[in-house]
């Protein structure tokens with residue numbers, strides 16, 4: 001087919017996830033983040049005045065697994081953690097003088113774990129489901145509106161202890177949208193850091209994102225049902241505005257998905273369908289993707 005390859009500069013298999021929301025946004029219960037300018041993000045840059053507040057949510061403390069047998073959170077005292085994470089999808093981790101893992105993307109303006117249960121990487125899984133709308137011919141993604149901040153998002157969730165990530169993808173999709181699909185057949189899009197507003201210097205989100213593109217007939221048979229963590233679920237038309245407004249770094253994940261669709265056509269889309277996606281990709285200025 002013709003060379004529909006609009007994303008020459010967005011081609012690496014691992015998109016650059018910018019560490020921006022983790023410095024500029026926060027859940028309402030967090031204290032104000034200590035200011036960290038772009039130049040002060042890296043741990044390699046000296047920042048002697050850096051004095052971020054410590055925050056750990058009472059929900060995390062109540063789920064300390066050394067106190068609560070059903071708890072999902074690490075002990076607040078990191079010395080009680082049997083194994084401190086030494087690596088993540090981002091590679092080998094560094095630690096501070098207290099032995100706490102340091103955010104691989106740099107300073108966030110908050111220390112402690114915030115709302116995240118694990119010291120270091122907190123692993124999630126993101127099932128990306130797309131279709132072409134029969135009437136509008138627009139590309140759409142299955143999206144949920146998050147209860148915590150009202151933003152639209154990929155219907156992802158946390159990997160349970162000992163759970164295979166493809167099982168998490170299938171389970172989260174079912175729990176959050178009511179849709180049952182075997183995500184083992186999904187195409188791998190990304191594994192790595194998520195620029196999540198809950199991230200701190202000592203705890204952050206990393207994810208595995210897989211993609212399935214559905215035939216329109218199949219998608220129309222599905223009954224969408226928002227789960228407990230979602231305010232709403234819908235087929236969200238993918239336009240520059242809706243993609244840029246997605247939660248955390250889901251915008252980058254969707255752009256990577258579109259690039260893969262155009263580049264490798266894993267779901268055997270027609271030339272017209274590929275052109276629709278390619279023109280959507282063209283509308284992005286890569287430098288400004290959040």
Ligand code: RP5
Nearest residue numbers: 124156157158194196205207
């Ligand atoms: C994001 O948070 C991940 O990409 C995933 O979508 C989500 C998981 O957290 P919860 O939805 O379980 O809060 O960083």
